[in-house]
Every structure is written in C-alpha cells, then in structure tokens.
Amino acid sequence: MQLPKRIDTVVIGGGQAGIAMSEHLTASGTAHIVLEKSRIAEAWRSRRWDSLVANGPCWHDRFPQLNFPQAPDDFVHHDQVADYFEAYAKHIHAPIFTNTEVLNVSKIPAQPNYLIETTQGTVIAERLVIATGPFQKAVIPSIAPKTSTLYQIHSDQYKNTQQLPQGAVLVVGAGSSGVQIADELNRAGKKVFLSVGQHERPPRRYRGRDNVWWLGVLGGWDVEKPNQGPLKGFAVSGAHGGQSVDFKKLVQQGITLVGMTKTFTQSHVTFQEDLAKNIHEGERCYLKLLDEADVFIKNNGLSLPEDPEARVMLEDPTCITQPILSLDLAQENIQSVIWASGFSYDYSWLNLDVLDEQSQPKHRYGVTDLAGVYFLGLPYLTGRGSSFIWGVWHDAKRIADHMSIQKTYLQYLPLKQHASTVE
Template identity: 60%
Template sequence: MTDLNQTALQKGADRALENIEIDTLVVGAGQAGVAMSEHLTKLGVPHLVLERNRIAEAWRTGRWDSLVANGPAWHDRFPSLEFEGLDPDAFASKEQVAAYFEAYAKQFNAPIRTGVEVKKVARNTDRPGFTIETSEGVIQANRVVAATGPFQRPVIPPIAPKDDSITQIHSAQYFNPQQLPEGAVLVVGAGSSGVQIADELQRAGKNVYLSVGAHDRPPRAYRNRDFCWWLGVLGLWDAEAAQPGKEHVTIAVSGARGGHTVDFRGLAHQGVTLVGLTKAFNDGVVTFQADLAENIARGDENYLSLLDAADAYIARNGLDLPEEPEARATYPNPDCVTNPILELDLAKAGITSIIWATGYSVDYSWLKVNAFDESGKPKHQRGVSGEPGVYFLGLPWLSRRGSTFIWGVWHDAKHIADHIATQRKYLAYRDASQRRAKD
C-alpha cells in the first residue's frame, strides 16, 4: 500500500489510484469539496478530492443557459478571491461561477482528480479507516467527507401524469425555451428556479401556467442594500434551525436581468397564469389546491416582515439610507388570484410541456456506513457524523441557514477540517505514547 503525502498527491495527479492510502478522502469537487480542500490544505492534512465529472459540474450542465447566481458577487464567493472582471454588485453567470471555483482550486494547488467516480465506501472490519471503490481503482482512507451537496437526484413527484403526448422534464434538464415543443407550459414549483424559468418562457412568447405553493419572498434589495446584506446584519443567515413548518419552504428570489424582486402579481400582469399547488392529474385534467391567494399572502407577509425589520435596524443604528416607500406598493390581485383555476384540461389549454421545478433529494447509496437515520437522512452535528470518520458537507441547515450558500459552505468546511485536525492530533499522541512505551 502506498501512503501518499500531500506533495506526492499533487505531483501524481495523473497516476492510477489503485493501492493508494490517504488520510482524508473528499467526495465531490463542487463548492463544498473545494472549500474542504482549502481548509485541509491549510491544516496540513493529506487528502484527495475525487470528482466524477468536472469541478463545479452542476453549475455547467445542471442549470439552464441564462442562469445567474441569486446573490451578488460580493456576497456569493469565498473570502480570499473575488470574481475577476465582475462588478461586486453584479450577479455571476453560471459559467463565471464554474470558472471561479476552478481558479480558486488552483490558488492552493488542490489535489483534485476529475473523471473519477466513487462507487462504494465501506468501513474496514480488521483495521482502521475505509475501503473506497472507485472507477480508477481501490484506495484506503482514514476519513471520508461526503461533499456532494443536496442537489444530487432531481425529484419529480409521483403525481406526474403517465402521458407520452406531453413533454415532461425536471428543471435540471431545462436549458432554454427552444428545447420545448410548440404550445403552452405548466411550471410546477415557484421557488427561485420555477419563477425564473416561468418568467423566461413567458418572455419568449410561451403561454405559461405557474403552480405556486408555500414560499418566502424577500426583496431583491431595499433601501440601497441587497437582501443578502439584510439577512446578514439581521442575523438571519446564522439562524441555526428553520422555523417550525418552514423546513421545506422555497425562496423566490432572482438575480436575472440585473436582479429584481419576485412579484407574483407582477408575473400575472405580465401574462403568466398563476394557479395553486398542483394536486393531481387524471385523464388529461390537472387539479390544483384552492390555496393560491393564501400562498401569495403568506409570501407577502414574509416580504413585509423583512422590510419592517430593516426599517427598525436603520432607526436603531442611525443609518443614513434612503427611504423607499414604493417598496410596499403592490399590484392589484389579478383575476387568476381572485377567481383561481382549480381544474385545467391540459389539451384544451394547449399545454404540451410540464417543467417540474420540484427540487432534489440526496443520494448516498455509495456510502455504506452507519451514518443515516431510519428515513435515510444523514445523522450529524454540524457535519460531524455519528459514524466516526465520516463527515457531511453542503447540506441545508448543516449548521445554519446559510450552509448551502457559497460563503456558508466555506465556514462549515472550516469546522469539519478543524475536527479532522484535532482527531489527527489525538491519534498522533497515542502513537507517540506507544513508541515511548517500547523505548
């Protein structure tokens, strides 16, 4: 078995992986894996990052063509590198985000191997650590960090109709309006992805129906500060647990076209037909919950509560920020809200496509360890698993509300790297004491 140190890993990036032994294996080279590698490098922990595709692949091919980051460039980044050639208040394109992570990894010569899939991780029974089966060979590691994030398996709910005459795709497979057939589109899901896709399709000339469920709707900016800034100074990014009943509530926010506040009434006046939560499909007819007005009203409550909190913060701290009374102005309720559609014949409405903007689930089928609860969810405390030597990174609410954001995952990675370094010190002490006993 070859025990490689960090220098050997970096110099031997193209060598076969068979019979390599490493202290820490990081699985995934998205924002979580790159952040993890930086902190492990700073602490001198020998490690290897394996990525089955390319660095930040999800940003390259798992998003639609016009996507930009939902946070401004000054906010959605790691601490020691700014986006090159981009105004701090602008929103990076998906290509710029992918290039950013590549550049960041090069800063510290991250030991990342791309094009290598981790197929199985299992704890050793006769010695410490784990045996890892990869597409390039079998390796050994003392610790494993699952940095694959929350967006692993696109979820289409079981209510989806079994109808070959309708094109159905998840938002992960949507790239641009041109890929859809002629006809109207039903977009199911009104978080950031669903809202932006519906808006893009309507602007491209499509007749669009948008199914709106429960959501939070922050202002894009208020009183000359982006909502990311407001959530920061108000301490909301650091909230350690979701409010009861809001664990799965989506956030409707957009950086598209320079950034704007999502306004569902505005979308309706623009030409998008709003409907409630999608309930069922039966014989070519889709039914919706009678909850559209309630969902929009609760989104308004979330929006106004942040404006109120911002106003109070400004007054409390004596800040000289311009008032913005127009931020509280709203469109009148459109007809689709006051007289909601509860049933829709797909053929009569001309709907030929359904886009399911219904989120993702995790996939840890490759991780054969005792680190999951009865429902298959990871058991951890701030990413430190109950299974010694196994760590999770990039998951929602890993330590705080901001854990899935670029800057948030960087801070979570630091905590996990510190934990790994501490464990290594304990083991080093044990080994030294054993050597002294022999002497």
C-alpha cells in the same frame, strides 16, 4: 497523477464544497485528495439552464481568497461561476482527481479506516468528507401523469425555450428555479401557468442594500431549518440585473398563477385551493423583513435612503381572488410540464451507517456518529447560509477544525504510557 494507496482524508465531490474543504485541509496540514466523477464544478456547467446567473451578487457569493473578475454587484453567469471554481482550485493547489467516480465506500473491520473504491483504483483513508451536494437526483412527484402525450421535464433538464414544443406550459414549483423559468418562457411568448406553493420571497434590494446584506446583518444566514419537512420555496433571482420576485407583477406580465398541483387525469389537471394563502403569507414574510430592516437602521444610526415603493402591494388579480382549481389540458393547449420540484440524495455507493430510514444523511452540523465521517454542502447543514457559496466555505472550516480536535484526542497518551514509550 495516480491515486495514492493510503491517505489521511478523502473528499468526495469536486464542486464548491469539495474545493472549500480542500483549502481548509491544506491549511491544517492534512494530507488529502478530492475525488470528482466529472469536471471541477461540473453541475455549474451542465446542470443549469442556458441563461442562469447566480442568485447573489459576486461581492458576496465567493470564497475569501479570490474575487470574481466581474463588477462586485454583478450576478455572474453560471459558466463564469464554474470558471471561478476552476481558478480557485488552481489557486489553492487543490489535489483534485477529475473523472474519478466513487463506486463504493465501506468501513474496514476492526480498523479506524475506510475503503474507497473508484473507477481509477482504491484508496484507504482515516477520514472521509462527503461533499456531493444536494442536487443529486431530480425528483418528479408521483402525481405526474405516466401515460400522457405531455412533454415533461424536470427543471434540472431545462436548457432554453427552444427545447419545448409549441403550446402552453405548466411550471410546477415557485422557488428560484420555477419562477425564473416561468418568467423566461413568458418573455419568449409562451402562455405560462405557474403552480405556487408555500414560499419565501425576500426583497432583492431594500434601502440601497441587497438581500444578502440584510440577511447578514439581521442574522438570517444563521437560521436553522425550522422542521424536518420539505423546505419552502425561496423565490429570489439575479436575472435581469437582480429584481424582487413579485408574483402579482408576473400576472401583470401575462403569467397565470394557480395553487399547488393536486392531480392529473388524461384530460385535466387540478390544483389546491391555497393560492391566496401562499401569496399572502409570502407577502407577510416580505414585509416583516422590511420592518426588521427599518428597526436595524434606526437602532444603528445608519443613513440609508428611504424606499417607500418597496412596501407597495399590488391588488390581488383575478387568478388569486377567483382561483383556478382545474384546467382542461386540451382547451388550454398545455403541451409541456416543467417540474421545478426539487431534488433528493443518491448515496447508493455509500455503505456506511450514516443514513436514516429515508436515506437522508444523519449528522449534526456535518458531523456523523461514525468517527472520521462528515457531510458538507447540504442545505441547512449549520444554517440557511450553508446552501450558498460563502456559507459552504465556513462550514468546511468548522469541519476541518473538528478533525483537528479529534486528532488531538487520538494522539493523546497518558503520562505513564508516554514515559514507557520514550524509554
């Protein structure tokens, strides 16, 4: 299959966002192709640690036309998620060109068209959907030691406990990745220090319903990004059948908590004095959600089982009441640091005026100021749900609808001009 020379719409990225976009473009009758630099859903295969499962049950984290073969409440292994997207792409006959990397995208002067240069040739398109997702470039903060004998990797590079040297580990970041990696290392017998910043920690289940259900009925999926700063960590896990993340229980199991990582020297690492604040704020948000859930149950006359244990808060362990502000790396035998510190975008190939001064996408709900150019698959594109499998499907539908509306405008002819055209 060869690349077409011209086509209505090019979608860049063959992951969940690109596949969702393809489905809606096909439904609207829009000629399009999807360009993927590697395999379909490659990130789900090669950029996940070995034991990772999806953070939501598969009855929810899916596209509408196809169920997972697993039981509805299962948290599916990442390889099976990739298999699902390959099957879905085949199911909708998505025109995906794999192993086709986009090298450059530019506007054609004085034309409503864009030139997409790839490793397999060039394509001219009227519309462009950038669906490369949020996990493009792993970020390790500048405080990381530059000339250290420490073994340092980003969570994006972590595969399993065997790749780390002997000795203790410092995991920096307490979102989903950091918490799950720290737990896995601790279960494998390693001494683990977990650096905890601001975070949300919802219940995995409450009163017989999973967290994704509560977010749905309480409107949590529609919440917009609260500010322009970095997102809080979202400490939720599908590991071990899905359990609520409780930092105090992690301490009981052997993990030592510290505050946000502050500085490194050759011999020491220091931490902010914010651990208690971060833990207690996370607990307040957790209990607030339970309160909202109880009100919803009462107002709607639902018969759901009581769950008093969900409100039991453990006592603060010593590492919270007497926080560790500095660690001697040699004394604690800390040999490894895993940076669960997030990602940034890489749009070095995108030569269009759709990025701000920090090279962040400029858009409103995925729509840019440049006619025919859209972003899809970004966190909080339209709300919290945009980061999840089901959410990106609905975001793609909104963009396809926007395209159709814009085409209607472009096809409009005033009555006199229409009459002269007919004559």
